[in-house]
Amino acid sequence: MNMSASKYAEQYQRSLSEPEIFWAEQAAKLRWHKPWSKVLDDSKAPFYRWFAGAEFNTCYNALDRHVEEGRADQVAITYDSPLTNSLKKFTYRELRDEVALFAGALRANGVKRGDLVVIYMPMVPEAAVAMLACARIGAVHSVVFGGFAAPELAKRIDAAKPVLLVSATCGIEPGRVIDYKPLLDQAIELAEHKVTRTIILQRPQREAALIAGRDVDWQEAVEAAQPADCVPVASTDPLYVLYTSGTTGKPKGVVRDHGGHAVALMYSMKTVFDTNPGDVFWAASDVGWVVGHSYIVYGPLLQGCTTIFYEGKPVGTPDAGAFWRVISQHGVKTFFTAPTAFRAIKKEDPEGKLIGQYDLSKFKTLYLAGERCDPDTILWAQDKLKVPVIDNWWQTELGWSAIANCQGLELMPVKPGSAAVPVPGFEFAVLDNAGTPVKDDDIGNVVIKLPLPPGTLSTMWQNDQGYHDNYLSRYPGYYLTGDAGYRDTDGYLWIMSRIDDIINVAGHRLSTGAMEEVLSSHPAVAECAVIGVADALKGQLPVGLVVLKAGVTKSSEEIVRELVERVRAQIGAVAAFKQATVIARLPKTRSGKVLRSTMRSIADSQPHTVPATIDDPKSLEEIATALQALGYAK
Numbered sequence: 001m002n003m004s005a006s007k008y009a010e011q012y013q014r015s016l017s018e019p020e021i022f023w024a025e026q027a028a029k030l031r032w033h034k035p036w037s038k039v040l041d042d043s044k045a046p047f048y049r050w051f052a053g054a055e056f057n058t059c060y061n062a063l064d065r066h067v068e069e070g071r072a073d074q075v076a077i078t079y080d081s082p083l084t085n086s087l088k089k090f091t092y093r094e095l096r097d098e099v100a101l102f103a104g105a106l107r108a109n110g111v112k113r114g115d116l117v118v119i120y121m122p123m124v125p126e127a128a129v130a131m132l133a134c135a136r137i138g139a140v141h142s143v144v145f146g147g148f149a150a151p152e153l154a155k156r157i158d159a160a161k162p163v164l165l166v167s168a169t170c171g172i173e174p175g176r177v178i179d180y181k182p183l184l185d186q187a188i189e190l191a192e193h194k195v196t197r198t199i200i201l202q203r204p205q206r207e208a209a210l211i212a213g214r215d216v217d218w219q220e221a222v223e224a225a226q227p228a229d230c231v232p233v234a235s236t237d238p239l240y241v242l243y244t245s246g247t248t249g250k251p252k253g254v255v256r257d258h259g260g261h262a263v264a265l266m267y268s269m270k271t272v273f274d275t276n277p278g279d280v281f282w283a284a285s286d287v288g289w290v291v292g293h294s295y296i297v298y299g300p301l302l303q304g305c306t307t308i309f310y311e312g313k314p315v316g317t318p319d320a321g322a323f324w325r326v327i328s329q330h331g332v333k334t335f336f337t338a339p340t341a342f343r344a345i346k347k348e349d350p351e352g353k354l355i356g357q358y359d360l361s362k363f364k365t366l367y368l369a370g371e372r373c374d375p376d377t378i379l380w381a382q383d384k385l386k387v388p389v390i391d392n393w394w395q396t397e398l399g400w401s402a403i404a405n406c407q408g409l410e411l412m413p414v415k416p417g418s419a420a421v422p423v424p425g426f427e428f429a430v431l432d433n434a435g436t437p438v439k440d441d442d443i444g445n446v447v448i449k450l451p452l453p454p455g456t457l458s459t460m461w462q463n464d465q466g467y468h469d470n471y472l473s474r475y476p477g478y479y480l481t482g483d484a485g486y487r488d489t490d491g492y493l494w495i496m497s498r499i500d501d502i503i504n505v506a507g508h509r510l511s512t513g514a515m516e517e518v519l520s521s522h523p524a525v526a527e528c529a530v531i532g533v534a535d536a537l538k539g540q541l542p543v544g545l546v547v548l549k550a551g552v553t554k555s556s557e558e559i560v561r562e563l564v565e566r567v568r569a570q571i572g573a574v575a576a577f578k579q580a581t582v583i584a585r586l587p588k589t590r591s592g593k594v595l596r597s598t599m600r601s602i603a604d605s606q607p608h609t610v611p612a613t614i615d616d617p618k619s620l621e622e623i624a625t626a627l628q629a630l631g632y633a634k
Helices: 007-017 019-027 058-071 092-108 125-136 150-160 180-190 218-223 259-271 290-302 322-330 339-348 353-357 375-385 464-472 512-520 556-570 596-603 618-629
Strands: 038-041 049-052 075-081 086-091 116-121 140-145 164-168 170-173 176-179 198-201 215-217 238-244 252-257 280-283 306-310 334-337 365-368 389-393 428-431 444-449 478-487 493-498 502-505 508-511 525-535 539-548 579-582
Touching: 007 019, 019 038, 019 259, 049 259, 058 092, 058 125, 058 259, 058 290, 075 092, 075 125, 075 322, 086 092, 092 125, 092 218, 116 125, 116 150, 125 140, 125 238, 125 290, 125 306, 140 150, 150 180, 150 238, 164 180, 170 180, 176 180, 180 198, 198 218, 215 218, 238 290, 252 259, 259 290, 280 290, 280 322, 290 306, 306 322, 322 334, 322 353, 339 375, 339 525, 365 375, 375 389, 375 512, 428 478, 464 478, 493 512, 493 596, 502 525, 502 539, 508 512, 512 525, 512 539, 512 556, 525 596, 539 556, 539 618, 556 579, 579 618, 596 618
Parallel strands: 075 306, 116 140, 116 164, 140 238, 164 198, 198 215, 280 306, 280 334, 334 365, 365 389, 539 579
Antiparallel strands: 038 049, 075 086, 170 176, 238 252, 428 444, 444 478, 478 493, 502 508, 525 539
């Protein structure tokens, strides 16, 4: 592929050679209350600031601007909830009015510019209303995934120190209602930082008693409020703080600014996702995660799209055709979800029979991100959906796609297993432990050259030192992604695993991600994980954990034998892959990440903490039993 003559190459080169001109051009597409004095302020490097001196309001640009420019009657948010059997649409005008009123309610309850509000909500449109209302009055929001256990919510209350908490009475899962109010009360009790005011959305599925003097009913607060106007804030002021799990068990608060964030998201909506104003864009994630912030709420609304709030699952609400129903019913053009959702669909409906029941004529592209995407899932989706399937790679810290096949510039050849090329603005390097660049096709530590482009984290919440120590100290001048991977001779990047998922077998550095690719290509395997377990002789050995597709008739022993042969044939005897076991399910976080490091600790009989984000703690007990049968997890 000749990258030198391409539209992508031209834009990518410009973003690196003249970043200030490049990003100023992108910023001109938004409305600024006061222009910037400097596009890139490097006076406090390595703490860089974009659009210094400017004044900006994210809510104005996401809502009011569209109302004023002719999109008032276009649908902004479609709320589709198979779990409550409800469907509701908000036009840009309706959403602006709801947000202005709730912003007034926040203000009436003591929230001022610069204050922090914690939002602990299910996937309901009111979660977006609360986020945008904070942005409207210059308050900072910190969304905590709804249904997090009380001790975890308490940790985030202590870290963020909110003046007010916004929540709902419950969240809904297939077959059960999760009471949020008792979790909230317990978290407030546990936290050292005392929250004296909450606003609670009463959901009809579960009403809850409110504590007089502390809890305020959402409906009553809004009815008593005066609508609030947008407050211009410094472009470099924090818009939100989002906590990502830290290795120490202490959550890390990623800080996102107003101006740079809006510029980057608008740019990515067109460049990466090829999405125009008026298009229907759907990211099937949750507002509690970064995908929900960037591509359910802010990105689509800044671009003037219709965004979908889906309260349901890929399977079981009611079946593995749930996603196709939503795409068909609402005319979705661009769909973004995690590979784990597709693996769940593929496991239930391996032939993709349910796809044929829906009209997907408006559906143009599928994007996958959130964890490493095995080639088998990409090939299955390509085959069954007949649209481009595009992997993209980024992190909570980065805020938007950093490696992608930029559909809005030109579609490059898809290489299943690679998220393709760096997005304009991101300059990657692959370094060895000493900080020397490795050769093409050699695995190393993936880093990004500073300064990072707009929209990425500016620091950690009230912890500049933590930002420096976690991300900048290991390789001065670079941001450490924490991922291992390589660049191929075409310039495609391959993110293989977290740095600590590279295993050392008798001195050979091997990627567990490469072994997982081989296992998942077996026709009987729905999904899998490979972990490195301690071995007295070789240092570490790989062990495969596989979940089978529905309807497989072969015996587990036979499948394991075939898997061992496959790895030997495709990676070689050097991998020393001799053990695998069939399990019912992989332990995952609620956002779909497989808990590899926790499984590794269990296998090595090391102490481990059950991550707060775990979907079902029982899944770890099942893994321990399976590993014991192989002679591990003593």
